[in-house]
Amino acid sequence: MKARVTIDRDVLIGETHDRLFGAFVEHLGRCVYGGIFEPGHPEADEKGFRQDVLALVRELAPTIMRYPGGNFVSGYNWEDGVGPVEQRPRRLDLAWMSTEPNTFGTNEFIDWCRAANIEPMLAVNLGTRGGDAARNLVEYCNHPSGTHWSDLRRAHGWEQPHEVKFWCLGNEVDGPWQMEHKTAREYGRVATESAKMMKWIDPSLELAACGSSARNMPTFGAWEREVLQHTFDHVEFISLHTYLNDYAGDMPSFLASADLMDSFIEEVVAIADAVAAERRSDKRLMLSFDEWNVWYRTRGKKEGRTVPGWPVAPQILEEVYTMGDALAFGGACISLLNHADRVKAACLAQLVNAIAPIMTETGGPAWRQTIFFPFAQMSNLGRGRVLRARVESPTYSTSYYDPRGAQEHRFTLPEVPYLKCAAVHDADGGFATLFLLNRHLQEDVALEVELRGLGAGSVVSAETLRHDDLSATNTKDAPERVAPAPLPGAALQDGVLRATLPAASWSVIRVKLG
Structure with a gap:
């Protein structure tokens, strides 16, 4: 053939932004505990960060890391994860039906990002909480000193501000599986008010509003339009999520699925630009494809998604990737590159163990899954003019x-x-x-x-x-x-x-x- x-x-699509090559760490299964963070492991440093995992992360070369969710963030109280570890509460996590010990939180995540030379991306809880908690977290992270929340950070041992610049306004709030799922109007209003307060504290922030959690959501299109009618003046990005699958056991169709990712991107761009046109605005929103991967074996199956008894860091969503999966995944990499003019941030979901390119054994070794290689090649070699x-x-x-x-x-x-x-x-x-x-x-x-x-x-x-x-x-x-x-x-x-x-x-x- x-x-x-x-x-x-001279026929240019666009320049890649460094944030196009991002990934995602959520409090989900063994992504954090037993993944990037495992005190007592032979390869762990004094902070509990697994150095064998960090070495693979550096080889993978992600540039920005989304945290702490994902579905988890829609019920997360960020205050639970800061301060003396022995005083942090244990909570039931309703996203993944597990117990969250909160021994790893915002400050530990920032330290891990610094160790990995990765930009942090934080998500705020716009499910069970709202603008007040969001603005307090920005003050805690980014304000230098002299206020309650900034001085609390300093008291916790982080003298200098974290200077987190990219923030997600919630996660998949269009989905009924989400804690305190909202209509587009409900979400648009809370996202707008949160964005206003967050930027009043730090005007340099870049914010992403939640778009549809999948192209086949019944509200897709209408959701983006109404959300952006509320948030347009306050955000720089609209998000979108996609997981490619081979449920049908049809490899040719599976390998074609990334072409639908192209369509999804182009449709969201069209909707965002239509909202701009309605407002007679020359502002152009960029896209944050902040969840994407191949995922189907452990998706939608209760026995693969949760473990009875509210365990800590259960072995869930540990997709084992095949050669065929790596091919479909490579197609998604190409789709992202070919939309570098508008997709300026993207996050492979996730980083370790849970639907991830890196697998570990708790107490044991770490290794590369098949999907590791296309991502590493794209990130290391795909910077420039597309x-x-x-x-x-x-x-x-x-x-x-x-x-x-x-x-x-x-x-x-x-x-x-x-x-x-x-x-x-x-x-x-x-x-x-x-x-x-x-x-x-x-x-x-x-x-x-x-x-x-x-x-x-x-x-x-x-x-x-x-x-x-x-x-x-x-x-x-x-x-x-x-x-x-x-x-x-x-x-x-x-x-x-x-x-x-x-x-x-x-x-x-x-x-x-x-």
């Missing part, structure tokens, strides 16, 4: 199943190109990097890429992620069963890159430009 891609230096790639490829038709509760949604995808591609130009470093997904399960792709206006050069690296068994996984005992390998034969001559992409593969080719 042949495919051709044309890339022109160029519009014109793809000429054979196509296939399929339909994608995406349930939400008792509802069933099938989306028809009539023309899915077997090749999905993103191209990033690092003008400062003099590189062009191609991210390539071959969705054909049997045929290799004979690829030609015309690089217009980028100058002569040579291929400096070419890797592919593939396995004969699409159900192959990485485990504690076989942590490198699925891993990138050299892609032979990739060469650049007379401005044309040629390579053969194996069937069912994710490939990354990096070119040094002349």
Whole structure:
């Protein structure tokens, strides 16, 4: 099978923002306790941070980290997680039916972010709480000194302000599974008033309002429009969430699902711009795709989501990712890159153990899941100018199943190109990097890429992620069963890159430009 891609230096989608390469830590299962934080572990430092996990996080290279939720934040009292650890209360967490010991909280999270060299992103509780708690948390985190909350932070041992600049106004408040689920009007009002007070304390904040928790929500579209009619003047971002799935056991459809992510982004952009037009405003809201991943095996199954008896840090949502999952995940990476003009923040959900690229054994080792590799390659190599790639490829038709509760949604995808591609130009470093997904399960792709206006050069690296068994996984005992390998034969001559992409593969080719 042949495919051709044309890339022109002057045909630009947009510049990637550093926050596009973010991830997510929630008080969910073993993400925090037994994940990033495990006092007493042989690899833990004096603060309880697992250094083996930190080493993998640095390799993964996320740039911003969302915390503390997620569903968890809609019932979280942030005051429970600060101050002397021995005085912190234990609480029942209704999001994940577990007990929260609060031995890790806001200050510990900030310290962990500093250790990992990652920007913190905080979410405020607009479920069971509101603007008063939100503004107090901003004062606690960002005000230098001389007030109740800022001096309390200093008394707790953090003399300097945390200077957290990116904040989420709640989480998935459109969903009836959320604690104190709200209508668009109810949420729009509390988000607006919270945003006003938060910015009165710190005008430099950037705020994200909650958009729809999925494209197939019955309120999608109407929700965004009404929420933005309230919050438009007070926020910089609208959020959106997506989890790709293979419930139907249909690999071609699964690999096409990232194309619906493209549609979701473009629809939210259109709604946000329509609200701007109604207001005769030239302001353009950006998108925060602050939850995205592949997730379906432990999703929607009670036995995989909760453990009876209100345990601390139960083993829940520990999705074991396959080679096939890594391919669909790579398609999502490409979708994010190809919307870098408006998606300026994004968070892979989550970081460790719970639907995560990194797995650990409590008291034991840590290892990379299959989805680790596309993200690490995107984050490390995908910074720069995203160029519009014109793809000429054979196509296939399929339909994608995406349930939400008792509802069933099938989306028809009539023309899915077997090749999905993103191209990033690092003008400062003099590189062009191609991210390539071959969705054909049997045929290799004979690829030609015309690089217009980028100058002569040579291929400096070419890797592919593939396995004969699409159900192959990485485990504690076989942590490198699925891993990138050299892609032979990739060469650049007379401005044309040629390579053969194996069937069912994710490939990354990096070119040094002349």
